[in-house]
Amino acid sequence: xxxxxxxxxxxxxxxxxxxxxxxxxxxxxxxxxxxxxxxxxxxxxxxxxxxxxxxxxxxxxxxxxxxxxxxxxxxxxxxxxxxxxxxxxxxxxxxxxxxxxxxxxxxxxxxxxxxxxxxxxxxxxxxxxxxxxxxxxxxxxxxxxxxxxxxxx
Amino acid sequence: xxxxxxxxxxxxxxxxxxxxxxxxxxxxxxxxxxxxxxxxxxxxxxxxxxxxxxxxxxxxxxxxxxxxxxxxxxxxxxxxxxxxxxxxxxxxxxxxxxxxxxxxxxxxxxxxxxxxxxxxxxxxxxxxxxxxxxxxxxxxxxxxxxxxxxxxx
Numbered sequence: 121x122x123x124x125x126x127x128x129x130x131x132x133x134x135x136x137x138x139x140x141x142x143x144x145x146x147x148x149x150x151x152x153x154x155x156x157x158x159x160x161x162x163x164x165x166x167x168x169x170x171x172x173x174x175x176x177x178x179x180x181x182x183x184x185x186x187x188x189x190x191x192x193x194x195x196x197x198x199x200x201x202x203x204x205x206x207x208x209x210x211x212x213x214x215x216x217x218x219x220x221x222x223x224x225x226x227x228x229x230x231x232x233x234x235x236x237x238x239x240x241x242x243x244x245x246x247x248x249x250x251x252x253x254x255x256x257x258x259x260x261x262x263x264x265x266x267x268x269x270x271x272x273x
Numbered sequence: 274x275x276x277x278x279x280x281x282x283x284x285x286x287x288x289x290x291x292x293x294x295x296x297x298x299x300x301x302x303x304x305x306x307x308x309x310x311x312x313x314x315x316x317x318x319x320x321x322x323x324x325x326x327x328x329x330x331x332x333x334x335x336x337x338x339x340x341x342x343x344x345x346x347x348x349x350x351x352x353x354x355x356x357x358x359x360x361x362x363x364x365x366x367x368x369x370x371x372x373x374x375x376x377x378x379x380x381x382x383x384x385x386x387x388x389x390x391x392x393x394x395x396x397x398x399x400x401x402x403x404x405x406x407x408x409x410x411x412x413x414x415x416x417x418x419x420x421x422x423x424x425x426x
Contacts (some may be wrong), residue, residue, distance in 0.1 A: 153340065154336035154339055155389065177336075183303075186332055191309065200311070204362040206360060208357050219312070
């Protein structure tokens, strides 16, 4: 993998992950570590909870979307620094046995005002499950190195 | 802990966590599981990375903010269903040995249009470290049960 620079990104380019299963063990492990509510940690108690069964923590799905992107090659060796997330929506529950696909689309490109050797890449992230249901969406902004210094306006 | 209902929430009420340390082991464990980039997984490689050393994944800090809230009692037994996150910003790096404090303030309260027995609670979340530097902020929206059914307008 080689590094990509800001100038290499194209508006509208997309990246799609391999289908990625999520297991009850993973849901419970993340729940115990980071979101210890019964709906995420205990299948029996979860049965009488708001989703009628065990569901993944929303933060688990967000973190998983990062994992599959990095493991899938991401933007190569480019050190992208995460700046923020906008409009994150958890749209449907994720249950053990679901198989998730993460799609990222470059939705915005601009030079950084504060870092003249960097640019800001905005990506629209969509996570779907095996039947096509969209389970989570968000917009991510990250700063990546540029090849050329921004010219003064 | 008893359950809280939508009618029990007050605009402006705040909750502050205990000071919570974060270790290199935790940073690397989360990085390996969910954000396997050298700046999160390998102190030696991280030294030549964008932060000059190991830093926590931004998703780790987001998940940690959930963990300390739930472990600290949260909203009691109320099953809050996360709907979304707005304006998440990673404002400063978090390094091994930092001690984090999470503050949540109720910033918005409205009845749910689609669920007449529920309300929507918006909270402003601020994570700071030991010297007062704000490292992350976001606005969270969640749906909680109400005592009384919403009257038809």
